[in-house]
């Protein structure tokens with residue numbers, strides 16, 4: 001069946017990004033594949049990352065980790081968002097490493113008496129996951145029923161390399177690790193860096209870097225670090241949709257709900273077969289599509305399943321033609337960064353919110 005929309009994932013781009021990040025990081029690499037691999041497809045990207053040299057996979061949820069294991073991933077997997085009451089027995093049975101950020105979860109895992117593999121998560125200044133107020137009490141725990149494989153934390157401002165908070169977090173990380181050492185706990189794998197830190201802060205690499213967004217070829221922050229292509233990364237996702245309909249309209253034609261836009265000349269409208277239910281942000285006003293070698297801006301409000309672009313009076317586009325919503329920008333098309341800017345958001349949100357109605361196709365980009 002022909003699709004009305006598709007996200008084309010260039011697997012060669014992801015493989016190239018992994019080898020580049022491994023080289024930059026200089027240590028083992030954990031490929032972050034949470035949230036359906038940032039919208040690129042959990043299992044496909046997990047297996048691809050393994051094949052392309054990733055040493056670890058990382059996910060937020062236990063069910064993501066189990067899905068990777070049941071589909072044949074063999075490298076170590078770390079899952080870091082397991083609240084008390086999670087199925088730690090299944091995690092152990094599937095050989096999944098789990099993050100521990102509270103005494104409650106630590107005790108649940110210890111009670112299994114399995115010597116389960118854990119990574120101690122530290123709050124060094126992110127103010128999100130990790131030990132903070134329970135730390136001193138935690139240091140008095142009985143560690144005999146677990147295998148402490150790792151210790152890790154997460155940067156809040158790695159995309160602003162000159163921010164003193166980065167140094168503060170690094171110092172705090174080292175001092176908490178010393179406190180563990182003082183009670184005889186020396187986790188072999190220390191890890192702190194996300195994509196932004198991997199690219200800018202070599203002193204924070206420790207034994208493993210955890211790269212998400214950069215592996216997909218996107219910059220962690222285009223304003224502070226430049227675009228993905230300026231970082232020599234390759235954007236892996238190209239999003240396309242068909243023009244459901246192309247029609248000529250006279251000047252003065254209202255378009256869409258609320259008639260927020262009215263054509264100011266005789267022109268051609270293209271109705272694109274994707275909408276906010278598929279992840280096209282309703283707030284985006286200054287983005288559009290790329291078709292016949294040029295950009296066509298959005299006109300009117302984005303609807304649930306479709307949106308309208310102004311193809312211009314001379315357009316030769318026809319109903320059924322493909323329009324590129326975003327790609328790597330090399331041909332002049334909009335990028336995920338352009339859509340993010342148009343939506344007051346970040347490229348992470350653009351790619352992770354591409355909806356389940358959009359098939360992921362593992363093939364090179366087309367124009």
Ligand SMILES: *Cc1c(COP(=O)(O)O)cnc(C)c1O
Pocket residue numbers: 032034080154193194195196210211212213214220
């Ligand atoms: C999501 C996440 C990452 C990856 O962050 P990027 O900015 O995409 O590289 C790394 N570590 C943890 C704990 C995360 O939650």
